[in-house]
Amino acid sequence: MSERAVLEVIALGVEDAVAAQAGGADRLELVTDMAADGLTPPVETFAGIRAAVDIDLRVMLRLADGFAAGDPDRLVRTAREMRDAGAEEFVLGFLDADGGVDLGAVERVVGELDGCRWTFHRAIDRAADRDALRKQLDGMPGLDTYLTAGSAVGVDDGLPTLVAEAGKGGEPGYEQQILVGGGLSLDHVPRLLAAGIDAFHIGGAARPDGWDGPVSVAAVAQWRAVLDEVSHP
Numbered sequence: 604m605s606e607r608a609v610l611e612v613i614a615l616g617v618e619d620a621v622a623a624q625a626g627g628a629d630r631l632e633l634v635t636d637m638a639a640d641g642l643t644p645p646v647e648t649f650a651g652i653r654a655a656v657d658i659d660l661r662v663m664l665r666l667a668d669g670f671a672a673g674d675p676d677r678l679v680r681t682a683r684e685m686r687d688a689g690a691e692e693f694v695l696g697f698l699d700a701d702g703g704v705d706l707g708a709v710e711r712v713v714g715e716l717d718g719c720r721w722t723f724h725r726a727i728d729r730a731a732d733r734d735a736l737r738k739q740l741d742g743m744p745g746l747d748t749y750l751t752a753g754s755a756v757g758v759d760d761g762l763p764t765l766v767a768e769a770g771k772g773g774e775p776g777y778e779q780q781i782l783v784g785g786g787l788s789l790d791h792v793p794r795l796l797a798a799g800i801d802a803f804h805i806g807g808a809a810r811p812d813g814w815d816g817p818v819s820v821a822a823v824a825q826w827r828a829v830l831d832e833v834s835h836p
Contacts (some may be wrong), residue, residue, distance in 0.1 A: 613806035626823025672708030702731030737776035757786025
């Protein structure tokens, strides 16, 4: 692997962001309310983090627990507010009642992003048909990443799916980077890297004291060291 693996860390605030960057994170996913699995943070939180660190930030666009779009007008307004505040990268993903991609909602929000890069998040792990979802989103402006565990229950269960999808890299619907997250552990890293997967997403693994505690510089640094060692032995 010619370039180092990407390490993305969930940040809830400035303290998390500063610690994650110090530990070697390449990028942050900005969210609030992890009891709902991560919702859009306040604009002020984004602004504070943007002023505190100089690594890439991807802002969650998700207004309620679950994977339904909810109010598309409100989503579009939220995206516009974040863009106006300087956000340049995003995370989103919406499903309809049948588990298919809510293409209308995705297109409306992406239209507001004006070509910004974005991740389709773990809604893919709840989709009725992962392959169909990818092909429906093929060519969507700015889509460069899928955040996935390969399974709704986590990476342990999803490893075969992740490896299979990595093997399709470059095919229609599979041009995007696979960012693995959701029950990810250091034990999974060698197999994932061997399959050609080079992007990793951690949340709880960066917090030894749980979600009530901050990101640990040491925990992030451990992940950085393992990724670097395994990808460049």
